[in-house]
Amino acid sequence: MSIPQGFIDEISSYGASCLDGLAEVLAAGEAATSIRINRSKGAGEPQGCKRVEWCDEGFYLDSRPAFTFDPALHQGLYYVQDASSMAISRVINQISEAEGRRRLKYLDACAAPGGKTTAAIAALPEGSFVVANEYDYRRAAVLAENIAKWGSPSVMVSRGDTARFASMTEVFDVIAADVPCSGEGMMRKEAEAVAQWSPALVADCAARQFEIVANLWPALRKGGYMIYSTCTFNRRENEEIVDRICHELGGRSVDTGLGSYEGVASGIATEHHCYRFIPGRIRGEGLFISLIRKDGDGEARPVKAAKKPLSALSKAIAECAATKHWLKEDYTLAMLGEKLIALPLAEAQWISAAATKLDVIAAGATIATLKGRDIIPAQELALSTAFRDDAFPSVELDYQTAISFLRRENIAVDAPRGYVLVRYRHRPLGFVKNLGNRANNLYPAAWRILSQNVPAQTQEIII
DSSP states (O other), X not given: OOOOHHHHHHHHTXXXXXXXXXXXXXXXXXXXXXXXXXXXXXXXXXXXXXXXXXXXXXXXXXXXXXXXXXXXXXXXXXXXXXXXXXXXHHHHHHHHXXXXXXOOEEEETTOTTOHHHHHHHHHSOTTOEEXXXXXXXXXXXXXXXXXXXXXXXXXXXXXXOGGGGGGSTTOEEXXXXXXXXXXXGGTTXXXXXXXHOOHHHHXXXXXXXXXXXXXXXXXXXXXXXXXXXXXXXXXXXXXXHHHHIIIIIIEEXXXXXXXXXXXXXXXXXXXXXXXXEOBTTBSSOOXXXXXXXESSOOOOOOOOOSSOOOOSOOHHHHHTGGGGGGBSSOEEEEEETTXXXXXXXXXXXXXXXXXXXXXXXXESEEEEEEETTEEEEOHHHHHOTTBOTTSSOEEEOOHHHHHHHHTTOOBOOOSOSEEEEEEETTEEXXXXXXXXXXXXXXXXXXXXXXXXXXXXXXXXXXX
16 A cells, blocks of 8 residues: 555654654555453453453454454444553543543544544443533434444434534533544555545644534533544644644643553643543554543533524323333433434433534434334334343243344244344344234334355354
């Protein structure tokens, strides 16, 4: 792979020893493979694998298996994520300790595909609430899918420009801005990152990055924290943006301690606490990350609704009251389009008000779809940690049948007629509607496995 000469000249001009040999690594190096397990679902650790230094749930794999054909991936037992990106877990743990492990309101402003969001969910104090936003409509759908598989009911997914958050004054304790960038850190993984690079792209990205941060800054409470990150190497999109945040918006950089890990480099020519994860020095891809605290001191405010918040719902909701026994705890029921959702009691009013300002595509636990008089249990319900998995008759599937289910093929089940929970290795996989002679597969069409190359043997990474 040929690395752009302009990029080589740019990073060489810094005179930073941490970047020595980077172009050669990007051109010829092999990317590492790593996963992060979901302890909230009782996921076991992969055997014989080295742990990621800065993330207790992260593990390096010696090879890259066919993840698509591992049911555990679709059950949300783990997430395939680059080890460098897992550094956000370490940063959030530090914030949580500084805040006394109290509940926090967290915004992931550029969240797709969901790796850093699910890492945040795992690292935040119990009872915290997460808003995951994505500008691109297609990427937002992928984000919602990955959030649903992770299983937390304390999340809301929205789509749209970050400008929408500018009017939500001081409502978040923490905002993560993993901003769109020139993608230099992905050059050894993605040919497109090499092909698209140009000095003009870097300049455009830097301008857009500060615009995003400026949109988000009013939504951060006084004394709150912004996590700024990119997957690129140049200073214009990294240290220079952090400097602008501190000097123009009123922020103060905070030491996260990431520099104590072997191979993690400090920022280049900066007075601020910035950290660089550089291929060749660490076992991961390129990442820049910095933590900035907003000047002042205060508490997160409630959202002021732009119009009347969502109602306590229609008669359809009252008719769905019986679905509450599908959940482990008591939740507030609401409708989002034709979907019945269950909202955490402590956050229902906040979510209702926020929904007047944002384009919400998922919130809480999606538990059913309403079609006429039918109440159809949702795939998201089966994967939610709020689900009482003894609420439905269930059957255990073998590996090949589980893959058939994930391909959205109709399968036969030995179970009573009606809605049946199917399991793999005793954990929920999804729902079918058993008609007796056959069972209709309720797995979402958009989620189905498309590949025809189904392996003969089980593909499993964790138990």
